[in-house]
Amino acid sequence: MTSEGDGNNLIDVRDLEVRFGGRRGEAPVRAVNGVSFALPAGECVGLVGESGCGKSTLANALMGLVPYQAGEIRVEGQDLSSRLSDGRGAYARFVQMVFQDPLGALNPRMRIGPAIAEVLRVHRLAKNDAEAAAMVPRLLDRVGLASRLASRYPHEISGGQRQRVCIARALAVEPSVLIADEPVSALDVSVQVQILNLLKELQQDLGLTILFISHDLATVQYMCESVLVMYLGHVVERGPVSALFGAPAHPYTESLLSAVPDVTRVGASSGGRASRIVLKGEPPSPREHPPGCTFHPRCPRAQPQCARDVPVEMVLADSHCSQCHFAEQAAAWAASR
Ligand SMILES: Nc1ncnc2c1ncn2[C@@H]1O[C@H](COP(=O)(O)OP(=O)(O)OP(=O)(O)O)[C@@H](O)[C@H]1O
Ligand code: SF4
Ligand SMILES: [Mg+2]
Incomplete structure (x- = not known):
């Protein structure tokens, strides 16, 4: 994983904060609270964490869809706001998003062919409707769909095929970055692998850079080179997948990994299954972050010290x-389980 400010990064995020509400004396929702990371060209970076930890908000901020109140987002070295001043369309050709629910993302009254051609027309990548329609079969083929499906409506094809259509719409503009927000969560398990393989193939063949959002660590391990673990608006651990899955250096990551026994180094090296760590209680409200380490009320x-002092990010090795506060011991704790 490359560090922030590296010339190889397509997107650099530094100390980003996104808040919602907070008027009339009520505390704001601090959905993203001081996040820094980089998206290196050609890499697939995973973003994991419990529901409500701020993953989609972070993605929407990168898309320029929600404003941020502090920190910066730099796109190929340029501030996001100045990049957006070149026009939303131009930025949309740089970064595209694929969502969890492909049915909701498609117009139910528009056939698949015209739905893809529409993107080409909106972005002026085809001179007229006929030229846009002629480009559709190649895009369908790129995502593994037969061109005869162009005449179908979204409800006439399967969930996996619909997600392929959404990916084809995203690819139509030849983006550099794809943000995939839980792209397989709504699909049958058998279909999930096919879509993951398609994304991997596109990453390799087209040199796509992907931010892959998921709550499923096994999927992230399969897809990504590096991973960001988010808790209550913070990135609590980040690093290469091999380092983070092999020796988690944060108790929250350790607990997430314990729920996926077959991917934990702990379970494998001890010759048995490491027991699952069940966290106490629900995540705290994003309106009221606990003092000190925000994870401390649930941390085994x-x-x-944890209830008092905010931990600073510790670099362990290789951008891990x-x-x-106890990052160096955490790997030993995980190994001793
Ligand atoms: N427009 C909004 N107005 C107010 N609060 C919001 C808004 N969007 C998100 N939130 C809140 O911000 C927090 C983070 O939400 P977000 O959707 O980013 O989480 P997430 O990690 O994507 O969750 P999930 O895994 O369920 O998709 C949540 O508490 C959510 O309720
Ligand atoms: S700083 Fe303390 S509470 Fe926070 S994760 Fe580390 S051990 Fe747990
Ligand atoms: Mg989300």
Whole structure:
């Protein structure tokens, strides 16, 4: 994983904060709270964390769809706001998004062919309707769909085929970056693997850079070179997949990995299954972040210091970073389970 500010990065995010509400004296929802990371060209970076931790908000901020109140987003070295001043269309040709629900993302009254051709026309990538229609079969083929499906409506094809159509619409503009927000969560398990393989293939063949959002660690391990673990608006651990899955250096990551026994180094090296860590209680409200380490009320490793002092990010090795006061011990804790 490349560091922020590296010339190889397509997107650099530094100390990003996104808040919602907060008028009339009520505390704002601090959905993204001081996030820094980089999206290196050609890499697939995973973003994981519980529901409500801020993954989609972060993605929407990168898309320029929600405003941020602090920090910066740099796109190929340029500030996002100045990049957007060149026009939303131009930015949309740089970064595209694929969502969890392909049915909701498609117009139910528009056939598949025209739905793809529409993107080409909106972005002026085809001179007229006939030229746009002529480009559709190639895009369908690119995502593994037969051209005869162009005449079908979204409800006449399967969920996996619909997600392929959404990917084809995203690819129509030949983006550099694809943000995939839970792209397989709504699909049958058998179809999930096919869509993951398609994304992998596109990453390799087209040199696509992907931010892959998921709550499923096994999927992230399969897809990504590096991973960001998010909790209550913070990135609490980040690093190469091999390092993070092999020696998690944050107790929250350790607990997530314990729920996927077959991917934990702990379970494998001990010759048996490491027991699952069940976290106490629900995640706190994003309106009221606990003091000190925000994970401390639920952390099985918490010490008195954790309720008082905010942990700073510690660099362990090879861009493997953790926001835990005891990051260096955490890998040993995980290994001893
Ligand atoms: N437009 C909004 N107005 C107010 N609060 C919002 C808004 N959008 C998101 N939130 C809140 O921000 C927090 C983060 O939400 P977000 O959708 O980013 O989480 P997520 O990690 O994508 O969750 P999930 O895994 O369920 O998709 C949540 O508490 C959510 O309720
Ligand atoms: S700083 Fe303390 S509470 Fe936070 S993750 Fe580390 S051990 Fe747990
Ligand atoms: Mg989400």
